[in-house]
Amino acid sequence: MNSDNKIRIEKGKKDRLIISYEYDEGDAEIEINPEFIYDIIISLFERQSKNLINENSFLITLEEFYKIEGEKRFWQNTFDKVKMEEETKGITQRNIGGNRILVEYYKGRLIFQDDLRGYGSNVIEWKS
Numbered sequence: 001m002n003s004d005n006k007i008r009i010e011k012g013k014k015d016r017l018i019i020s021y022e023y024d025e026g027d028a029e030i031e032i033n034p035e036f037i038y039d040i041i042i043s044l045f046e047r048q049s050k051n052l053i054n055e056n057s058f059l060i061t062l063e064e065f066y067k068i069e070g071e072k073r074f075w076q077n078t079f080d081k082v083k084m085e086e087e088t089k090g091i092t093q094r095n096i097g098g099n100r101i102l103v104e105y106y107k108g109r110l111i112f113q114d115d116l117r118g119y120g121s122n123v124i125e126w127k128s
Helices: 035-044 062-068 071-089
Strands: 007-011 017-023 026-032 095-099 103-105 108-115 121-124
Touching: 007 035, 017 035, 026 035, 035 121, 062 103, 071 095, 071 103, 095 121
Parallel strands: none
Antiparallel strands: 007 017, 017 026, 095 103, 103 108, 108 121
């Protein structure tokens, strides 16, 4: 937390989380399902000003990624190769790329972000 972007995460009702944050006109609060936490946190960290953030309805899953980007076998091989480089060369971070869905690898996890923000960002552990 820094003085320009205070973010609070609390347990909400049932299995939900309450995210409180600052924006231009005061404080805002949204209640989300836990699987959307990465999307909200990434949105908060990447915003250029203290604007309100939008909650997405759909997360990027591996299956959605393969549908959007195509070439499932190519991507699986690419993810396996990057994981192998971590294990053999100690490379823990790599920007992999993508067309609409951008992928980054970090310590065994794939971080998916939709350029068009139609899907919520997601972090998935890659098991080859």
